[in-house]
Amino acid sequence: MSTMNISLPEQMKAWVEEQTEDGKFSNLSHYVRHLIRCDQERAEVVRLTKAKYEKGLASGEPDPFDAEAFKKRMRRKHRPFRTRNELNPCPSSPGRSPDQHNRQQRRGWFPPG
Structure with missing residues (x-):
């Protein structure tokens, strides 16, 4: 050394x-x-x-970014979470099946309230 x-x-x-x-x-x-x-x-x-x-x-010029198309994709992707009953986490509430409720809980998503 x-x-x-x-x-x-x-x-x-x-x-x-x-x-x-x-x-x-x-x-x-x-x-x-x-x-x-x-x-x-x-x-x-x-x-x-x-x-x-x-x-x-x-790599050249970037692909153009279409903000409206992105928003539409995100709305379609996350539409299951936008139900009229999203403030009511009860699995037996109308418009939301118990299976839907359980999937949301497993993903870590809990409605506000």
Whole structure:
């Protein structure tokens, strides 16, 4: 292993020493190695993010987004939850079968009230 000497302002030196004194790290070298590993991981995340960004740019123009079509799809998809009895969670209420009520409870959906 190689050795390096670094100069730190007193405030930083005190911080580094505090990190080893409270038991988080066994010595100053372990703390510095930890910081370097964290920086390497962060740099890798930045590299991967940039690569994904470049890939997105290279993929061409985005498909147009039709907000009205999206709203219609979502309304159709979630229509079972929009019954006239949604404020009454009783499974025997008219307009809602016990099976419908049980499915909604399993999904974590509970009507307000």
